[in-house]
Amino acid sequence: MADAPTIVWFRDDLRVADHPALAAAADRGAPVVCVYVLDETSPGIRPLGGAAKWWLHGSLTALAGAIEALGGTLVLRRGAAARVIRSLVDETGAAAVFWNRRYGGPEREFDTALKAELTDRGVEARSFAASLLFEPWTIRTGQGTPFSVFTPFWRACARAAEPRHPLPAPEEIEGTAATGDSLDDWGLLPTRPDWAEGLREAWTPGADAGHARLADFVAEDLAGYDEGRDRPALGATSRLSPHLRWGELSPFEVWHAVRERRSGGGAGAARFLTELGWREFAWHVLFHAPDLATRNWRAEFDAFPWPLLDEDALRAWQQGRTGVPLVDAGMRELWATATMHNRVRMVVASFLTKNLLIDWRRGEEWFWDTLVDADAASNAFNWQWVAGSGADAAPYFRVFNPELQATKFDPDGEYVRRWVPEAGTDASPEPIVDLRESRAAALAAYERVKAAGR
């Protein structure tokens, strides 16, 4: 029994450093079966979007290399995860299954049920905190309820214990003979057409690339982050979001890398840590409202009179052909590189929901399919934040004016020119919507929400 292996089930934590489940398995001393399950069949598990699949392929390749360097093998299996883990336990005679926690609703239900089942069978099942700095149930208001406003939430986090220091990767693990699928057979990469050229140029998935990016950012850009972060042309933000989304970097690694530089980072470091706080808050909100991607967080928004979907307008927005330069620049950046600067994400989301009067869920779905950092909490949370229906949301009557936003945050027009070279020329189409009139229509529609909230 002492030699019966430990299964480590990798999910959104595709790294070997600061991986508490892997560290505990290595400490157990028995052989370790490292497994990743591509689960596209369990009910309630949201299928990955195209850009996410592209990233996952690269990330699993990198993880497999890192596990091999420790002496193990990454076993790839496909199917309903509970069934796959169950059969892997039978096949390997594993005495223990370890994993790092997930916080989505269906995921938690699966994990809880599986833990109970394994425990009943005499298999040790243990879960660890690894993906959030603060476990969502530990941060509560004075009344014991979840927070719905960011600032007091983040203050409560600051009063909690400082996030722990990251754990080193195990020095080695003993592998087993368990085998699995070939990654290439999973078809995660696009073939015909191969739309991923821009992604390959923009990104390198994997923990090594994430660590290199973190080190560069802390050394070069952290001090100027506060000033530069809202300027899309500058590249002043960290671009760590996909590495965090896939757990190639842990938030503990990022937190402490920044804290150690804080004396040299000043306002930039403080601001950056607050942005990590928004990631925490998004997960906190999702933990307490698991259907955040589909249901208005503020119920009175159910009264919002969304008009019949204008498919042409939605397509023009998706393709960056609205005739509004900053919106089109953002949407083209997204299509080419599978990311978009945060300021521009806010502008395009406001334009979709308020100027085009298209339900935020259509935008959330498009981002889910096209972002490499598409994240169950941050995406839904931010869409609802912009739409006005979310926690601590921008008020609905705050309609971003894309022209003013461009003047303020892209004053030389550099970002717009990069993505919309025809902007300002005769080749530039007329906007598909009048910004002033559509703003007024949005505010009139909002009156229904106000009435429902009374």
Ligand code: FAD
């Ligand atoms: P930095 O400015 O360097 O920030 C550092 C880290 O803090 C980010 O990597 C991210 O993990 C976190 N962070 C920063 N801003 C936010 C925020 N507003 N909410 C939550 N976390 C934040 N972020 C995602 O990771 N996944 C998404 O699917 C996602 N969808 C979004 C949709 C909309 C409509 C909007 C307005 C924002 C969305 N964001 C999402 C938040 C934000 O735009 C990205 O995290 C950020 O642009 C990533 O770039 P960066 O790593 O250079 O960020």
